[in-house]
Amino acid sequence: MTLPESQFPEVPRLIPEPFASALTVAVIGARRVRQGTGQFLALQAAAAGAQVLGVLGTRPASALLAAEYLMEFGLRPTPYTDYEEMLIELQPDVVIIASPLGSHRAWLAAALAQGAHVYCEKPLTTAAPAASEKIIRAYAAHNLVLAENCQWPYVLPAFQRLHPQVDLFTATSFRMLMTPPQRGLARWGEVLSHPLSLIQAAAPGPAQLHNIRFTESGPDAVDSRLSFLYRTLDRDLACEVMLEDLDVYPRPAEFAFDDALCRRQVREADYRMEFVDGKDGCVAQSVGDPMENCLHAFLRRVLEAQQAHTAPMEESLLRRQYLLESLLEVYRGFARN
Secondary structure, three states, X not given: OOOOHHHOOOOOOOOOOOOOOOOEEEEEOOOOOOOOOHHHHHHHHHHOOOEEEEEEOOXXXXXXXXXXHHHOOOOOOEEEXXXXXXXXXXXXXXXXXXXXXXXXXXXXXXXXXXXXXXEEOOOOOOOOHHHHHHHHHHHHHOOOOEEEOOOHHHHHHHHHHHOOOOOHHHOOEEEEEEOOOOOHHHHHHHHOHHHHHHHHHHOOOOOEEEEEEEEOOOOOOOEEEEEEEEEOOOOEEEEEEEEEOOXXXXXXXXXXEOOEEEEEEEEOOOOEEEEEOOOOOOOOEOOOOHHHHHHHHHHHHHHXXXXXXXXXXXXXXXXXXXXXXXXXXXXXHHHHO
């Protein structure tokens, strides 16, 4: 059975109409350092109509550079280096956390204390599962939306158009190739949310991981592999994640269910993304920018939460954190041996 596109995350119009003009936003980590996403997320929030009021940097110079970059696009954010000052002065509805992974936990706590909804670069944290669960549940208890920047499920409509014969809810195998520059544990911490979010979209609900196996020649290896069995109540999905630093930019990425391939190709001139199946004569599919689609879906959830005065906890986020942390723990043991 081919699933209708309504089963997948909502894909906004390719040229979005502003809808979030009632929201104010502050961005932590808006300067593009170590291939950060902060500047793009700030512009994408503004494209939705939100007011980007401030950006936080680690030093006055970096905060000013971030603000000046956004000013080139018509934004007028105030640069800050003190997060308490920024949050108290601006009282933003939304905080976008685009800083390096090691800082996420502190920013999540600060935004929660201020009562802000949060869109966080993946992963939320790599803390112990109980600590992550406490954070996620605290946001829901305060009627605040907490979301992770996992854009790959927003590619699934393109995948379905490329492979209408594939039923994702009965697929038996999944594989994904990504090409991050990091090495070792940092590399896996940075990318695992992506394949896990795709797997969850195709096999929703509670799951356990079995037969987890990492392979690489050493902690500085260019390539690394992970395989595991993803088991839900009624289904087994054989999964493989391949990481390889190909030193190519824009960085290649692709995924496949039951060997039906969906490969990202990026036009370097304007960074427009399209998705193909790798075959000659294939008609490229576009869904706009998946990261922008993911952020805009979050902003819509925030507007809904403000109107309803409630923000249900995202169960898939909680489950993904447990799965990610269990995989990282296995990798730590693998790296020690």
